[in-house]
Amino acid sequence: MDQEAVPRGQATLSPVETIISFRFLMSFQPRSSGILLHPTSLPGRYGIGDIGPNAYQFVDFLRDSHQQLWQILPLGPTGFGNSPYLSYSAFAGNPLLISPDMLAETGLLTAKDLDKIPTLPTDMVDFDRVRELKTPLFLKAFQNFRKQEPSDLHREFDEFCGQKSYWLDDYAFFMALKDAQDGASWHTWDDEISRRKPEAMKKWQEKLSEEIFFHKYLQFTFNRQWANLKRYANEQGIQIFGDLAIYVAHDSADVWSHPEIFCLDGETGEAALMAGVPPDYFSESGQLWGNPVYNWDRLQQNGFDWWVHRIQSMLDYVDLIRIDHFRGLESFWAVPQGETTAMNGEWVNAPGEDLFHTIEEKLGRLPIIAEDLGIITPEVEALRDKFELPGMKVLHFAFDSGRDNPYLPYNYTSPNWVVYTGTHDNDTTVGWFNNRSLKQQAHVTRYLGYLGEVLNDGIHWDMIRLALSSVANQAIFPLQDVLGLGSEAKMNKPSTAEGNWAWRCEPGLLTDEIGDRLKFWTDTYGRAPR
Template identity: 60%
Template sequence: MLDSMGTFHRILMAFQRASGILLHPTSLPSRFGVGDLGPEAYGFVDFLAETGQQIWQVLPLGPTGHGNSPYMSYSSMGGNPLLISLEQLCDRTLLQPEDLGSLPEFPKDFVDYERVIPAKAVPLEKAAHTFRAQASDADRDAFQHFCVDHDFWLDEYAFFMALKQAHHGASWSQWDVAIARRKPEAMAEWRAKLADDIFCHKFFQFEFHRQWSSLKQYANERGIQIVGDMPIYVAHDSADVWGFPENFMVDMETLNPSQMAGVPPDYFSETGQLWGNPTYNWAELEKSGFRWWLQRLKALLDYIDLIRIDHFRGFRAYWAIPEGEDTAINGQWIEAPGEAFFETVKRELGSLPILAEDLGIITPDVEALRDKFDFPGMKILQFAFGSDNNNPYLPFNYSRNCVVYSGTHDNDTTVGWFHTIPDYDRSRLMMYLGCTSQAGIHWDVIRLALMSVANQAIFPLQDILGLGSEARMNCPGKPDGNWTWRYHADVLTDEVRHQLRELTRLSNRVPAHWD
């Protein structure tokens, strides 16, 4: 079981009245084309502390795969090497200043992943080779301890990524048959052949862990907790599915998912949503005492303080679509052992601070599962004004045990949303807010959330800055151009800081030591 005092601290922090900001680290300023864990990350923490925020929510931190989406990761337990600060590698003499000077100029307003990924790979690999050749005894010991402590997932992940490189980025289901099916002779042969590449990927994870742990400690010391995001499903093309195929519904003849995740047809889509992730082999997982899941949660808690579970309803029942289907129409609801799972988690790891993403059509049995374990649900203000007064997203219908958002990474920004909703909804919103001017509507919505009874109130940084639809982080269903938004350091002005700080103070969400 996790340390009891650590668990108590997490629970205490999880349920206090507080507020915070949603910002993925890729959106931070940096001269290397993508936000990283360098100086600007520490500057953002200082901004949070100065304005009385106690929460920094991030998207999944894993190494991104198809479409650069944090929700389609090559590992559910690893970190994204793209976030490693090259400046910190220079500080540790694993790189030289000229290694950074040779990098090209990158856009400052968005991440150009096609240019950034290969450009950043060169200095990262050089740092790995330098570490292997010149690391001090203390650093070698630290690396060895990291590898031992994370051996459950690290060995398979590093091997998987080296194999992907050797197969020119192809999905594991398209690799040579013997290694795709993990035949012992092929595994031994490839491990020997790719030893150097495997080491590099282990080093990247070691360095990510070192840098992120330092940043998290810096935030925690300033009273700021990290909320991390855990997608319920993992990508088919991942170290998780290749390394632990018994835990997933995978056809080992075709190597494709035999059962795919998604959601059924609804008002928004007459064919539903076919996500393509393999569903879980819950019978096998339960037989093992949910060992893989427990390891996943422990790995995640190594990086964050509170866990937001995406698609929480999938722990009660999930929409399963047979192999070969092109839409989600022919799926079926299958019950999941959510109660047994969370009972096991509580017994083995303690009462964890879990936030349940309970958006969409949620049935009473899903609510019962959420409430049995006292998990806070989510309230989205952008969903509050399109129906009658029974709308559960209207603040007067909240319970305290919830988290209110102006919007999430999947929504338009508040300003963008405000200018696209129907006139009737816009008038109803302004009447509810008691405002007559559309200027500063983002602050009016933020104030509404802050003044609610919800224990936590969280806002995307784009809403704090009053940005329009051009700053949207993700548009579900849009295949390209997502996850790219970045901000400039100079937009966190004295005026923004003052407004956020005073609203946070007025709503009684500042840290106790501010009193």
């Protein structure tokens, strides 16, 4: 993928149009496939993938290889550790994904502004250096925007601010305050502003009016660029498959502005009950995420309004929604304040059925997929099946037990699944296979139908073919598997705070030969567009 410009749309689909397009896809094209790739992993000269020209070229690659789905991770602005699952907002977009090239196309930056871009790594994201590079460019574009005579762009901005005020006002204020507090977490701010006392709110809003305006501008720019990319993808027959992190970060605009819907310590503002999971496949001591769990009683009393707004807002960004850690909507693992691992928690019931009934009543039946991995009980399965939500099957999990393993394709009881070779939390397929013992490798290759050496295509293509050939309606594979990359290309190592989310696809790796091979196997197993 190079830097050539490609045609771009000017608007996004409405939520109603999104739902209709999803139903068309599911009703008339039930077998489809796609690639998991977060936009930060795209190539590009700014040290991070963004939603500029290379994103459009990736859409073209998906179209030409007969893929119909582009799955991404959560799009929110990230904080410490750069995890998309610990965002400063459940509604906002990540400004680091804004494309300077697209800003230049609108006249808010000049070619001269982009001439002296320093050389940054192409194989991984150095988030700190990217912020140092992009922030001055965004400030300059903002200043130019402010200087412009009133135009259609300004009218769009005003409309955006009005339509999104229910989350945008608090988010922009939160980010401006956070900058003024040198990045400190909101619960350590002076009591008057951390608890949103009216006099303090008014004083800080006046003091930070320009900074608040800047953060609103960044969100407008992100939304405008993303809407154009999504529209282009939809025009090419590509659906955006988004990821909704069930929890939000403690240090977020959501918790600061709506503390009543989270389980917080009334004196310190810290999480009184923290989210996580008990010991599982990924960690012997469990995973302690640190997010505050929800005060479901208060949410239910309010008609789940915050959740309804969240789902509705996400449909501005994506066509399909995967709810990460779906089981937490039936019952969730709550760890008391002060614990350092997730081992000493307890399961607490959640009103998932009432939540989904409310969402359907207010928004209609939506394109939601359940991430039903980990410790899954009959009650979780019943909630998933009551609302006919597709679940997930991960082939990396299929070979560590007997013939009744539910991840083995011959055990799929219906086509209502999304099958993956692996996810962002897994090793790459090549890394996964190479790290297995010889006996474990033989177990995999026997199932795949041959003995001895892996076929010339490589284990990654064998597993991709296995996913494509399954009865599951949708098949997804990380781009690292399409490229046949090893463990060095892992996106995330669960239960580790640093060194994740940095992998990037280097320029030139997505060749015509790879696209043609993917197209051939996609066609062979009946997943091509009709």
